[in-house]
Amino acid sequence: MLLCIDIGNTNIVLGFYRGEELVAQWRITTDYPRMPDEYAVTLQGLFHSKGLASADVSGVALSSVVPPLTGTFEKLCQDYFHQTPLVVDAGVKTGLCIRYDNPREVGADRVVNTVAALRLYGAPACIVDFGTATTFDALSAEGDYIGGAIAPGILIAAEALFARTAKLPRIDLVRPPRVIGTNTVQSMQSGILFGYVGLVESMVKRFRKELGENMKVIATGGLAPVIAQETDMIEIVDPWLTLKGLRLIWEMNQGR
Numbered sequence: 001m002l003l004c005i006d007i008g009n010t011n012i013v014l015g016f017y018r019g020e021e022l023v024a025q026w027r028i029t030t031d032y033p034r035m036p037d038e039y040a041v042t043l044q045g046l047f048h049s050k051g052l053a054s055a056d057v058s059g060v061a062l063s064s065v066v067p068p069l070t071g072t073f074e075k076l077c078q079d080y081f082h083q084t085p086l087v088v089d090a091g092v093k094t095g096l097c098i099r100y101d102n103p104r105e106v107g108a109d110r111v112v113n114t115v116a117a118l119r120l121y122g123a124p125a126c127i128v129d130f131g132t133a134t135t136f137d138a139l140s141a142e143g144d145y146i147g148g149a150i151a152p153g154i155l156i157a158a159e160a161l162f163a164r165t166a167k168l169p170r171i172d173l174v175r176p177p178r179v180i181g182t183n184t185v186q187s188m189q190s191g192i193l194f195g196y197v198g199l200v201e202s203m204v205k206r207f208r209k210e211l212g213e214n215m216k217v218i219a220t221g222g223l224a225p226v227i228a229q230e231t232d233m234i235e236i237v238d239p240w241l242t243l244k245g246l247r248l249i250w251e252m253n254q255g256r
Contacts, residue, residue, distance in 0.1 A: 001016055001017060001018050001023075001052075001056045001057060001058055001059075002016070002017040002057075002058065002059045002060070002061060002247060002250055003015075003016055003017075003057045003059070003060045003061075003077075003081070003083075004016075004017065004060075004061045004062075004242075004243045004246035004247055004250070005060065005061070005062045005063070005064075005073060005085070005246075006062075006063045006064070006109055006112065006242045006243065006246065007030065007062070007063070007064035007065065007066050007069050007070065007073065008030060008065060008066070008109060008131055008132060009030060009065060009066060009131075009132040010029070010030055010131065010132040010153075010155065011027045011028065011029060011030055011131070011222065012027070012028050012029075012030050012069075013025070013026070013027050013240075013242060013243060014026045014027075014028070014043070014046070014243075015240060015243035015246075016047075016050070016052060016056070017243075017247050020247070022240060022243060022244075023050070023052075024046075024047075024050040024052060025240055025243060026046050027222060028042060028046075030066065030069070032066070032068060032069065034072070035072070036072050036073070036075045036076040036079060036080075037076075037079075039072065039073065039076050040076050040079070040080045043076075043080075044080075054080050054081055057077075057081040057083060058083070059083060059086070059250060060077045060081060060083045060084075060085035060086065061085065061086045061088070061246040061247065061249060061250040062074070062077075062085040062086065062087045062088065062246075063087070063088040063108035063109055063111075063112050063242070063246060064087070064108060065107045065108060065109055070087065073085065074087070086249070086250055086253055088108040088111060088112060088246070088249060089108065090103070090104055092249060092253055093249070093252045093253050094111055094115050094249055094252065095115065095118075095252055096111065096114060096115050096118065096143075096144075096145055097142075097143070097144040097145065098111070098144075098145045099140075099144050099145065099146050099147070100145065100146075100147055106145070107135075109129070109131070109242055110127075110129070110135060110137050110148070111145070111245075112242050112245035112246055112249065113127050113129055113137065113220060113241050113242055113245055114127060114137050114139060114145050114245075115245045115248055115249060116238075116241045116242070116244040116245030116248060117137075117139060117216075117218050117241065117245075118139055118143050119248055120238075120244065121216050121218055121236060122216065123139040123140060123141055123142070123143045123216075124138075124139055124140055124141045124211040124212055124214065124215045124216070125138075125139040125211075125215060125216040125217070125218055126138055126139075126203075126204060126207045126208075126211065126215055126216070126217050126218070127139070127218045127219075127220065127241070128200060128203075128204075128217065128218070128219045128220070128224070128234070129219075129220050129221045129224075129241075130153065130154060130219065130220070130221035130222065130223040130224050130227060131153055131221045131222075132153045132155070132156065133150050133151065133152060133153045133156075134150075134151045134152070134153050134154065134196070134199070134200075135148060135149070135150050135151075136148045136149040136150075136151075136203050136204075136207060138207060138210070138211060139211075140211065141211070141212060149203060151199060151203075154173065154192060154193075154196050154223055154227075155173070155223075157192055157196075158170075158171060158173060158188070158192050161188060161192075167184075168184065168188060169184065169185065169188075171185050171188050171189060171192075172189075173189065173192065173193065173223070173226065174189060174193075175189070175193060175226075175230070176189040176190045176193070178190075179194055193226070193227075193230065194230065196227060197227060197230045197231050200227060200231060200233065200234070201231055201233050204217055204233045204234075205233075216235055216236065217233055217234050217235045217236070218234075218235070218236045218237075218238060218241065219234045219236070219237050219238070220237075220238050220239060220240075220241035220242065221239065222239065224237050224238075224239055225237055225239065
């Protein structure tokens with residue numbers, strides 16, 4: 001079975017594939033200081049909860065935007081799964097033409113998402129990833145990655161309000177009963193949630209002007225369902241898009 005791992009700044013997303021079937025998936029908190037053995041204990045516990053084991057791992061596909069943890073997980077995979085992971089970097093086949101000024105600047109997660117979107121949903125497309133940052137990635141009608149936009153993530157914005165103001169509390173990101181809040185918590189929830197909906201709608205409109213009216217809009221990331229239910233501009237919600245992209249890239253690179 002294939003283990004797919006995407007290491008982000010806030011969360012690590014993991015998934016087990018049996019062929020093309022995603023049989024288990026998890027999100028765990030990114031913890032920079034943890035050692036390979038500590039992560040291994042966590043992963044083995046997750047596997048056990050789904051009736052899986054380390055011995056089931058026959059391959060590993062890995063993408064990471066956290067360089068210190070890339071080595072941590074490479075060692076984990078070698079020590080506990082006896083596998084050398086396929087790490088998505090400049091030397092890996094993706095089937096994607098990247099028309100960025102410097103292709104190496106494009107984060108591995110953005111590449112993986114775009115590969116999955118192109119294969120599964122077609123082009124042109126705008127892929128919106130609600131992660132530590134909110135990213136917008138553009139696929140041209142020809143299927144080329146042509147760039148995108150990066151904005152602060154929703155949780156970063158919410159945490160900044162709490163950390164940088166004396167009287168605003170930390171809040172749960174849930175839908176308030178109305179746009180006009182009648183207390184501080186509701187007002188913050190409204191500003192953050194509906195404010196980001198406005199950001200997404202505005203950016204999608206601008207992308208559509210450049211990519212064409214037939215552009216698809218695909219949302220991914222843990223908060224994608226929360227935002228998608230507040231706007232009709234998001235056509236497809238695929239929270240596990242990154243895992244699907246990792247599986248596709250793994251298949252492309254077998255026997256290379």
